[in-house]
Amino acid sequence: MESISGRSNGGQPTGGGLGGRTFSRRWVLGAGATTLLTTGLTACGSSDGSGGGSETIDAFTYGDDAVKVQAAAVDRFNKSAAAKSAKGKVKLVKVPGADYTAKLRTAMGSPSAPDVFFNWGGGSIRAYQEAKQLLDLTDTIEGDPVLKNGFLPAVLAAGDLGGRHYGVPMRGMQPVILFYNKAVFAEHKLQPPTTWDELQGINAKLKAAGITPFALGGADTWTELMWLEYLVDRIGGPEVFAKIQAGDSSAWGDPAVLKAAETIKELIDDDVFGSKFSSVSYVNGGAPAVFAKGKAAMHLMGSWEYSTQLGKFPSFAKKNLGWCAFPTVEGGTGDIRNVVGNPTNYWSVNARTQNKDAAIAFLKDCASQTYAKALVANGDIPTTAGAAELLDASPNPQFAKFQYEMVEKAPAFTLSWDQALGADIATPMLTEINKLFVGQSSPSEFVSALKELK
Amino acid sequence: MSAPSPTKAPAEDRAAEHGGPEEPRRPKGPGSSAVGRPHAAWALPGVLFFTFFAVVPMGLAFYLSFTAWDGLGDPRPVGLDNWRKLLDDDRMVQSLWLTVLLTAASWVFQTVIALLLGVWAAGRQRNRAILSAVFFVPFLLSSTAIALLFYALLDPNFGIIRENILGSSNGAFLAIVFIGAWQFIPFHTLIYQGGARQIPEVLYQAAAIDGAGRYRQFFSITLPQLRHTITTSTVLLVVGSLTYFETVLILTKGGPGTDTAILPYLMYEAGFKSYDFGYASAIASFLVLTATGLSLVLVRLTGFGHMRSTREGM
Numbered sequence: 190m191e192s193i194s195g196r197s198n199g200g201q202p203t204g205g206g207l208g209g210r211t212f213s214r215r216w217v218l219g220a221g222a223t224t225l226l227t228t229g230l231t232a233c234g235s236s237d238g239s240g241g242g243s244e245t246i247d248a249f250t251y252g253d254d255a256v257k258v259q260a261a262a263v264d265r266f267n268k269s270a271a272a273k274s275a276k277g278k279v280k281l282v283k284v285p286g287a288d289y290t291a292k293l294r295t296a297m298g299s300p301s302a303p304d305v306f307f308n309w310g311g312g313s314i315r316a317y318q319e320a321k322q323l324l325d326l327t328d329t330i331e332g333d334p335v336l337k338n339g340f341l342p343a344v345l346a347a348g349d350l351g352g353r354h355y356g357v358p359m360r361g362m363q364p365v366i367l368f369y370n371k372a373v374f375a376e377h378k379l380q381p382p383t384t385w386d387e388l389q390g391i392n393a394k395l396k397a398a399g400i401t402p403f404a405l406g407g408a409d410t411w412t413e414l415m416w417l418e419y420l421v422d423r424i425g426g427p428e429v430f431a432k433i434q435a436g437d438s439s440a441w442g443d444p445a446v447l448k449a450a451e452t453i454k455e456l457i458d459d460d461v462f463g464s465k466f467s468s469v470s471y472v473n474g475g476a477p478a479v480f481a482k483g484k485a486a487m488h489l490m491g492s493w494e495y496s497t498q499l500g501k502f503p504s505f506a507k508k509n510l511g512w513c514a515f516p517t518v519e520g521g522t523g524d525i526r527n528v529v530g531n532p533t534n535y536w537s538v539n540a541r542t543q544n545k546d547a548a549i550a551f552l553k554d555c556a557s558q559t560y561a562k563a564l565v566a567n568g569d570i571p572t573t574a575g576a577a578e579l580l581d582a583s584p585n586p587q588f589a590k591f592q593y594e595m596v597e598k599a600p601a602f603t604l605s606w607d608q609a610l611g612a613d614i615a616t617p618m619l620t621e622i623n624k625l626f627v628g629q630s631s632p633s634e635f636v637s638a639l640k641e642l643k
Numbered sequence: 644m645s646a647p648s649p650t651k652a653p654a655e656d657r658a659a660e661h662g663g664p665e666e667p668r669r670p671k672g673p674g675s676s677a678v679g680r681p682h683a684a685w686a687l688p689g690v691l692f693f694t695f696f697a698v699v700p701m702g703l704a705f706y707l708s709f710t711a712w713d714g715l716g717d718p719r720p721v722g723l724d725n726w727r728k729l730l731d732d733d734r735m736v737q738s739l740w741l742t743v744l745l746t747a748a749s750w751v752f753q754t755v756i757a758l759l760l761g762v763w764a765a766g767r768q769r770n771r772a773i774l775s776a777v778f779f780v781p782f783l784l785s786s787t788a789i790a791l792l793f794y795a796l797l798d799p800n801f802g803i804i805r806e807n808i809l810g811s812s813n814g815a816f817l818a819i820v821f822i823g824a825w826q827f828i829p830f831h832t833l834i835y836q837g838g839a840r841q842i843p844e845v846l847y848q849a850a851a852i853d854g855a856g857r858y859r860q861f862f863s864i865t866l867p868q869l870r871h872t873i874t875t876s877t878v879l880l881v882v883g884s885l886t887y888f889e890t891v892l893i894l895t896k897g898g899p900g901t902d903t904a905i906l907p908y909l910m911y912e913a914g915f916k917s918y919d920f921g922y923a924s925a926i927a928s929f930l931v932l933t934a935t936g937l938s939l940v941l942v943r944l945t946g947f948g949h950m951r952s953t954r955e956g957m
Contacts, residue, residue: 291915294714294715294918295714297714297715298714298715298716316713316714316715316918317715320713320715320716322715407810408809408810408896408898410896410898464807465799465800465805465806465807465810466810467807467809467810467811467898467899468797468798468799468806468807468808468809468810468811469798469799469800469810470794470798473794473795473798475798475799475800475801478800478801479800484800612916612917612918613713613917613918613919616912616916616917617917620897620900620901623898623899623900624900624901627810627812627898627899627900629812629899629900629901629902630900
């Protein structure tokens with residue numbers, strides 16, 4: 190899947206739901222992963238049967254910094270009364286991030302599939318659902334007050350397939366945010382934009398001052414996707430993509446998609462991303478550095494940008510990093526409070542699990558206050574309903590609260606398109622988006638190519 | 644040394660081995676004699692490995708190319724659908740064109756440089772030996788390491804060359820050709836060096852007596868004498884270019900847009916990004932067929948298969 194493994198290949202964090210990690214690590218991970226992929230996929234890492242008997246269940250997770258939260262949860266669960274009554278223990282299998290999706294796919298097609306596994310909800314699990322490998326958790330969640338009231342409803346819903354729950358939220362939220370450089374804004378007497386017209390004015394002033402308005406790591410296509418996601422939402426509302434996600438490929442023909450593509454073409458012709466954006470990468474730290482050094486004044490990026498900057502340019506992150514919502518577009522129907530990005534990651538349960546009771550008992554731990562606290566301490570913002578009061582303990586409470594409220598108050602949270610659609614559609618879609626950005630196709634060619642995707 | 648003398652003794656041996664002197668003795672060229680061949684059983688481990696790790700997977704991939712399979716459950720037979728898609732796919736056409744272009748550009752670039760370097764390095768002076776060893780270093784590095792190195796060097800903000808190279812169609816393509824050359828020229832240089840060292844000194848001495856200058860010697864002696872070396876190097880290079888992959892994956896991911904999406908990358912994308920293993924297998928099978936066909940044609944056209952001595956007719 191372009192989105193997932195493409196990101197993972199670069200060690201990019203969206204998919205992985207990373208919070209704060211440094212470039213060097215990400216880069217090394219990416220390099221290692223690529224090597225692995227090019228030398229062929231390694232076999233699945235789990236080997237049930239050899240473990241602690243048939244009652245031990247395997248849980249696959251994305252192996253990054255945040256994995257310590259899951260490791261602690263597993264330890265806690267294995268010692269708990271719930272584990273005893275379900276007669277089961279959990280064994281955590283940490284899959285190095287970059288290999289995750291390919292490895293999961295291999296494992297799920299084999300006899301040694303995990304019982305519980307980390308995923309991105311939506312399209313990222315559709316193939317498994319269609320192959321009848323997923324346990325429908327709808328009744329379990331609806332019938333259990335802990336799970337039912339434990340999470341923000343928009344987040345729970347964002348991982349759904351056909352209105353049924355197949356996952357329980359288990360990591361931090363990752364909304365896409367418009368970041369800006371406060372020092373540059375102050376120097377040029379600019380205010381964060383709330384409308385597209387204001388943004389155009391800001392762009393003009395910045396260009397006159399010789400500053401590129403936006404950093405964009407266009408060598409990674411998912412960074413370009415974020416622009417399209419927000420523009421379509423602001424112009425046509427969340428319904429446009431909701432229809433596409435539901436499988437109606439003709440919905441790509443919605444005027445909002447064309448308008449968004451035309452807007453992107455205007456931005457590129459207007460040089461707001463600079464002339465070299467298609468060579469700039471996010472994952473190797475190129476785009477964040479351009480932004481932190483003031484060469485570009487703004488950066489549309491997932492919430493992990495904060496921890497990225499904190500790792501690489503701590504004084505910039507602490508003093509000059511500002512954030513705001515993506516502006517509205519005049520004449521558009523989308524609410525400025527609508528959010529796109531990854532609501533969170535989910536645990537799903539394999540329909541062939543040997544111990545369903547243990548799996549579900551384990552999932553309940555994710556709704557607990559202890560689990561949420563561990564996420565907060567790791568710099569992540571939990572999606573649990575009662576997380577707001579924990580955020581003072583976050584490494585940056587101000588940013589944590591902004592994010593939490595952004596998601597809590599969002600009338601709609603659109604899952605990243607590449608995660609929401611299946612890999613078979615997401616991969617060519619990302620290619621088409623890249624072609625639009627590098628000028629290989631016009632907005633109308635872009636729309637007709639997308640309508641062909643089925 | 645002339646051609647008949649080395650064949651004589653082995654031909655006699657062979658007759659003795661079979662115990663049949665009646666067998667008519669035809670003059671045999673070098674290389675065509677069965678003499679001294681080890682027993683077929685020695686080939687068993689090799690044949691087994693080749694069967695299990697090459698033939699069987701290739702057969703499986705060919706079978707998968709007639710199915711639809713997303714990696715879960717069982718492959719579903721779909722007849723010729725994937726192959727029809729292969730013929731209809733616009734991206735496939737572009738991809739094939741890019742692959743041909745990459746192969747041609749790599750051949751021209753690498754052969755010219757490697758040939759000149761190899762001939763130069765065939766001299767026996769100590770400095771050449773040291774330099775040859777240095778030239779060989781890039782070949783020892785992993786493709787991944789090389790691609791990552793160039794990725795850093797070509798970064799438009801922090802690299803050595805601060806231009807939009809990987810983000811522009813021609814730039815990205817040329818970068819891939821260049822990096823391939825940087826990596827593989829040392830290997831081909833080594834082949835040419837070996838070939839050039841086999842050329843008998845007497846040829847040059849005779850040419851010098853006839854008054855041939857260095858250029859004349861190069862074009863009239865070195866180049867013709869190296870023709871089989873050129874074939875070997877070309878076959879390796881063409882097959883290598885057809886399956887070139889890691890650099891594209893790391894450096895451009897087939898981009899910008901689809902401008903560097905060569906066939907092996909398209910195959911990877913279909914298989915491991917779109918999880919359309921049926922289509923990916925069709926591309927893979929197509930690649931295997933093309934590469935095998937091409938190398939057979941090359942070998943045929945150049946007479947390489949006859950394994951004649953380069954020194955024949957001397």
